[in-house]
Amino acid sequence: MKSKLGFLTGVSLKRKIKSKWFVIANVLIAIVIVALINIDSIISFFGGDFNEKTNIYLVDNANSYELFKSEIEQNEAVIGNNESSYNIILSNETIDDLKEKLKTDEDRNSIILSIKPSEENTIDVTMITREYMDLIDSQVITNSINNTKVALAIKNSSISADELNNIYKTVDIDRQWLEEGKNSTDENMSIIMTTVFPIVILPFFLLTLFLVQMIGAEVNDEKTTRGMEIIISNVSPKTHFFSKVIAGNLFVLIQGILLVIYALIAFFIRDKIGSSSITGGIGSEISNVIGNLIGSEVTSKLVYIIPITLVLMLLTFISYSLLAGILASMTTNIEDFQQLQTPIMVISLVGYYLAMMSGMFEGSIFIKILSFVPLISAILSPCLLMLGQIGIIEVIVSILLTIILNFLLIKYGLRIYKVGILNYSSKGLWKKMFKAMKS
Amino acid sequence: MLKLENVTKYYGDFLAVDNLSFEVKEGEIFGLLGVNGAGKTTTFRMIINLLDPTSGNITLDGKPIDYSVTDKIGFLTEERSLLTKLTVKEQCLFYGTLKGMDEEQILDKMKYYLDKFGVSDYENKKIKELSKGNQQKIQFITAILNEPKLLILDEPFSGLDPFNVELFKQEIVEMSKKGSIIIFSSHRMEHVELFCKKIVILLKGKNVLSGNIKDIKEKYRKKNIFIKGDVSKDELQDIEGVSEIVEHSDELEVKIKDDTIVPSVFKKIKNKNITKFVVEEPSLNEIFISKVGESYEK
Numbered sequence: 174m175k176s177k178l179g180f181l182t183g184v185s186l187k188r189k190i191k192s193k194w195f196v197i198a199n200v201l202i203a204i205v206i207v208a209l210i211n212i213d214s215i216i217s218f219f220g221g222d223f224n225e226k227t228n229i230y231l232v233d234n235a236n237s238y239e240l241f242k243s244e245i246e247q248n249e250a251v252i253g254n255n256e257s258s259y260n261i262i263l264s265n266e267t268i269d270d271l272k273e274k275l276k277t278d279e280d281r282n283s284i285i286l287s288i289k290p291s292e293e294n295t296i297d298v299t300m301i302t303r304e305y306m307d308l309i310d311s312q313v314i315t316n317s318i319n320n321t322k323v324a325l326a327i328k329n330s331s332i333s334a335d336e337l338n339n340i341y342k343t344v345d346i347d348r349q350w351l352e353e354g355k356n357s358t359d360e361n362m363s364i365i366m367t368t369v370f371p372i373v374i375l376p377f378f379l380l381t382l383f384l385v386q387m388i389g390a391e392v393n394d395e396k397t398t399r400g401m402e403i404i405i406s407n408v409s410p411k412t413h414f415f416s417k418v419i420a421g422n423l424f425v426l427i428q429g430i431l432l433v434i435y436a437l438i439a440f441f442i443r444d445k446i447g448s449s450s451i452t453g454g455i456g457s458e459i460s461n462v463i464g465n466l467i468g469s470e471v472t473s474k475l476v477y478i479i480p481i482t483l484v485l486m487l488l489t490f491i492s493y494s495l496l497a498g499i500l501a502s503m504t505t506n507i508e509d510f511q512q513l514q515t516p517i518m519v520i521s522l523v524g525y526y527l528a529m530m531s532g533m534f535e536g537s538i539f540i541k542i543l544s545f546v547p548l549i550s551a552i553l554s555p556c557l558l559m560l561g562q563i564g565i566i567e568v569i570v571s572i573l574l575t576i577i578l579n580f581l582l583i584k585y586g587l588r589i590y591k592v593g594i595l596n597y598s599s600k601g602l603w604k605k606m607f608k609a610m611k612s
Numbered sequence: 613m614l615k616l617e618n619v620t621k622y623y624g625d626f627l628a629v630d631n632l633s634f635e636v637k638e639g640e641i642f643g644l645l646g647v648n649g650a651g652k653t654t655t656f657r658m659i660i661n662l663l664d665p666t667s668g669n670i671t672l673d674g675k676p677i678d679y680s681v682t683d684k685i686g687f688l689t690e691e692r693s694l695l696t697k698l699t700v701k702e703q704c705l706f707y708g709t710l711k712g713m714d715e716e717q718i719l720d721k722m723k724y725y726l727d728k729f730g731v732s733d734y735e736n737k738k739i740k741e742l743s744k745g746n747q748q749k750i751q752f753i754t755a756i757l758n759e760p761k762l763l764i765l766d767e768p769f770s771g772l773d774p775f776n777v778e779l780f781k782q783e784i785v786e787m788s789k790k791g792s793i794i795i796f797s798s799h800r801m802e803h804v805e806l807f808c809k810k811i812v813i814l815l816k817g818k819n820v821l822s823g824n825i826k827d828i829k830e831k832y833r834k835k836n837i838f839i840k841g842d843v844s845k846d847e848l849q850d851i852e853g854v855s856e857i858v859e860h861s862d863e864l865e866v867k868i869k870d871d872t873i874v875p876s877v878f879k880k881i882k883n884k885n886i887t888k889f890v891v892e893e894p895s896l897n898e899i900f901i902s903k904v905g906e907s908y909e910k
Contacts, residue, residue, distance in 0.1 A: 180709050188697075399693035403754070406660040407682050407710035595662060608624075 177408045178416055185420035189387055190427065199428075203435040210439035214446055226257070227310060228283035230264040230271050235290040238263050240324045244317035258310075268301070275303045284314070288321075295322050295329075374528060374552050376432050377486055380425045381521050384490060385497040385514055388421045392501035392594070393510040401594050410591040414498055421494040422487075474559070481568050482555040488575040489551035493517065495582040496548075502593030503602060524549030528556040535562060545571050547578040585610045613637050614659070614762055614793050619668030621654055621817070628654045630817040631668070636810070638761075641784065641794045643804040646814035647904060652797045653690060655814070656764050659795070660687050672762055672793075683712040686760030690767045690797075692747055696740035700726070700750055703739055704757060711758040718757065725753040729779060744771040752780060756787065763787060765796035769803060781806070801897035811896075813903055821903045829893045834902070837866040837874065840888035843881050851876050863888060 189195055208215060229245075231238060242261050249257055264271060268287060274280045285301040298318055327337060395401045404413060496517060504510045527549065531540050541563060544553040550571040557563040592609035596602070614636045621629040629651040636642040644652050657663040659670055661677050670677055672684070694703055701722065708718035726732040729749045734742060739750065748771045756763065765784070769777050784807065788794050798804055804811060805825065813821040821828065834855070839848075840863040848866055849857055853873030858865040866877060874891055881889070894902075 177710060184706060394697070395695065398695055399689055399691050400695045401693075402657075402662060402689050403687060403693045403707055404710060406662055406685070406687050407679075407707075409679055595657075 178412050178419075181404075181408065181413060181416035182420045182423070185391055185417060186423055188391070189420070189424050199431060202432070203438070206432070206435040207439040207442060210436065211443050211446070214443070225282075226260045228260045228262055228280060229314070230262050230266070230274070230283060230285045232264055232266075232268060232271070232285065232287040235288045235296050235325065237288050237296065237321050237325055240328075241286075241288070241317060241321045244320040244324070245313065247320075248313045248316050259313075268299075272301065275301070284310070286314070286318075288318075295326050374525065374556070376429065377552060378521055378525050379432075380429055381490070381493050382518065383428055384421050384425050384493055385517050387424055388417050388494050388497040389501040389504075389510050389514060391417060392498055393504050393507060396502070396504070396594055396597075397506060405594060410594060411587055413594075414587060414590050417498050418491065418494045421497070422490050425490050477565065478555060478558055481558075481565065481572070482551075485554060485568065485572050485575065486551045488572060488579065489548060491579055492548055492575060492582065493521075495579060495586055499582065499586040499589050499593070502590045503596070503606060505597055505599050509599070520548050521552075524552035528552045531556055531562065532560060535560070541567075545574055547571075547575040550575060588612060613673060614795070615669075615671045615674075616655075616659070617669045617671075619655070619658060619665045619670060621651075621658060621663065622666045628817050629658070629665075629814075630819075632812070632814070632817070632819055633668075634810075634812050634819075634822060636793050636795060638791045638793055639788050640809055641788050641796070641807045643808035643811040644795055644797045644814065645801075645804060645811055645900060646797075649816075650814040651817035652814060653766060654817075656687070656766055656795070656797075659762075659764060660685055683758065684761040686755040686758060686763040688751055688755040688763075688765045688768055690770070692751060694739045694747060694751055694754070697738065699736050699738050700731070700742075701735050703750065704754055707754040708757050713758055721757050721759075722753065725757070728783075729753065729776075745773060745776060748772055749776065752783075756783070759787075759790070760792060762793045763795070765794065767798055768796055769798060769800060777803070801895065801900055805896045813900060815904055821899070825896065828899060829896075832894060832899050832902075834894055834898075835868050835871060835874070836892050836894055836898075837868060837877055838888060838890045838892060839864045839866060839877075839881065839886065841881070841886035842884050843886065848877065848880060851880060 231241065233241075238261070245259055245261060246257060249259075266274075268285065271285045275283055275285065281303050283302075284306065285299075287299040287301075289297045291297040296318075300314065327340065332340070395404060408416075500513045500517070501510055504513060523543075527540055527543055531537070531553065534540060540553070541557065544550055544557050544563060544567065554563065554568050554571045558565070558568055588609045589606050592605060596605060616635070617633050619629055619632045620627070632651075632655065634642070644655060646652050654663065658665050659677065661679070661682065672681055675681065677685075695706065698706065701719075704722040705715065705718055708721070709715070713721075722735075723732070726735060729752075731746055731749055734746060734750075739747060742750065748768075752765075752768060755765070763784075768780055768784075772780065781803075784794060784796075796804075796807070808825060810824055811822065811828070812819055843864065845857045845859055845864060848854060848864070851873070853869045853876065854866055855869055856867040858867070868874065868877065871891075878889065
């Protein structure tokens with residue numbers, strides 16, 4: 174004879190995984206992940222002038238061509254462009270002739286720069302384009318012109334070549350920290366993690382959403398169809414409750430593994446098709462982050478950060494599933510269930526936004542205190558640990574607090590669940606639930 | 613044997629079932645009657661262990677009913693309790709497994725009953741795609757799939773046409789012959805009268821009438837005389853002891869206080885052209901309405 178707990182767990186899990194919506198949702202999720210990680214290749218595939226260099230027609234009356242070209246290269250290096258996006262063409266044509274060129278499709282994105290010497294301003298510059306120009310182009314060209322102006326001024330001041338080199342030489346900053354164990358690589362990692370961690374944690378948020386929806390919808394469905402009465406006449410509410418919690422968490426694990434597989438497929442595809450020259454895709458950013466991570470001391474931290482984060486996440490999934498089951502047992506119709514999802518999601522979102530803000534408000538006592546709060550600690554606590562704002566002890570405290578919450582949810586929640594699943598009236602609901610909790 | 617001893621159930625301050633006692637032996641069909649809110653469903657829920665009684669004992673074969681004996685119980689709820697997204701087969705497998713049956717047993721029984729109730733074509737159809745009557749058949753099949761020792765049927769005939777009511781009746785009688793203890797509630801007194809040997813009538817949770825139907829009818833002094841012939845209502849209504857006269861299409865139903873009134877009525881019509889004069893016991897429906905009405909007034 175089958176174990177009724179095992180049977181109910183299996184039925185719940187199969188009901189979710191075998192549904193056409195699970196398949197459709199996963200196909201869409203897989204497509205989105207593969208597309209996001211290979212977004213640059215997709216954009217390139219559909220064509221466009223992303224890889225074409227922008228022509229800058231320089232009408233140079235100030236002998237500034239070489240200096241300007243050099244400044245452009247330096248400015249591009251600052252924003253991470255290894256290969257120049259511009260063709261700087263020293264032009265002998267008149268401005269009017271160049272304007273005519275800009276009217277052609279071939280040169281519709283080209284830029285005319287006229288640099289004239291000026292006694293008052295060193296140089297006077299006119300910049301002509303056909304339409305509004307790209308913000309990055311504007312910044313790069315403006316900075317380059319300003320630097321060219323300074324370089325021309327220095328050059329005109331009869332400074333020797335050695336002195337000029339010294340002026341342009343990058344300053345070596347000797348960075349020091351009073352606290353031990355600090356280094357510049359990890360300092361830069363903090364900046365990266367502030368932006369990257371919320372992206373990494375996004376699947377956790379999504380899985381929480383799936384978990385709450387699955388457990389809530391099932392309990393609500395069994396209750397509103399009155400199938401619950403037959404089920405509970407054969408298995409205890411405790412067995413039924415735990416079957417939902419176990420099935421929900423198994424589902425989340427399976428979905429989590431599937432998300433990892435989709436990401437691996439996406440990276441495999443990226444590797445096979447080769448990345449395009451556009452470096453703005455999420456895939457390349459992730460590659461850069463992984464590269465930076467491997468080169469930093471964070472890698473050694475990951476050995477304990479990953480397991481401890483997984484433990485905390487798993488315990489938090491259990492908390493959410495217990496909470497979803499208890500609340501769903503109190504609902505009397507599908508509308509109630511839809512409404513109950515909102516507060517649970519808000520709790521999860523609070524953790525998500527605080528994790529994103531933790532880098533901006535470094536050292537915030539408020540955020541540190543909230544990192545201990547169960548349900549949001551799974552997102553916030555590992556984020557603060559990565560940023561070095563809390564230590565491993567604090568995360569262990571968060572784990573203990575989540576265990577205590579789970580214990581309380583099982584102890585008191587089960588009493589509510591037992592009464593809630595057979596209650597079909599919303600009249601005096603909270604009174605009934607508090608009474609059940611005390612019983 | 614199912615035995616309820618002094619069972620009382622309070623919901624907060626509300627008394628739902630008041631000191632209820634009865635017993636049902638193997639092979640007996642027992643009727644639990646009452647108006648809406650009388651406490652029938654609460655009683656059923658206590659029997660199948662969904663609710664704990666505030667006081668009193670409920671036993672099956674001398675043992676308290678808990679999850680160790682629920683595999684021997686079949687329960688059909690008043691409202692549909694089917695998971696509408698499942699197919700008929702999935703539904704049978706689901707409830708059958710919860711009753712401790714293995715897959716082979718479930719499928720054998722399912723095929724037998726689907727065939728018997730003429731719904732074998734719906735095996736792979738979703739419950740929500742079936743008509744109300746067919747859903748009720750599936751619900752009934754899932755309740756008897758495990759051939760329960762104790763079968764509880766809360767309004768089993770709702771949504772059924774007369775043909776299917778007959779099918780259900782045959783199956784219920786067959787199960788009682790096999791030794792099942794059957795308790796059922798129905799608003800249709802003619803069904804209760806046909807099936808049950810014993811009944812309890814509940815009103816506001818209290819037992820207002822109980823015992824064998826035959827004894828109840830005998831004890832109930834009021835009788836009905838059915839008269840067909842050349843006689844009018846006005847001629848009979850002044851007789852002492854006649855409480856009411858109901859005109860049917862081709863006959864009169866004279867309700868009298870007790871047997872002693874019969875000669876007075878007969879004397880009044882004996883010289884007329886009469887083709888029918890039958891003294892009958894009142895129907896259970898009449899007794900039910902009368903008892904419930906009396907108790908309401910009290």
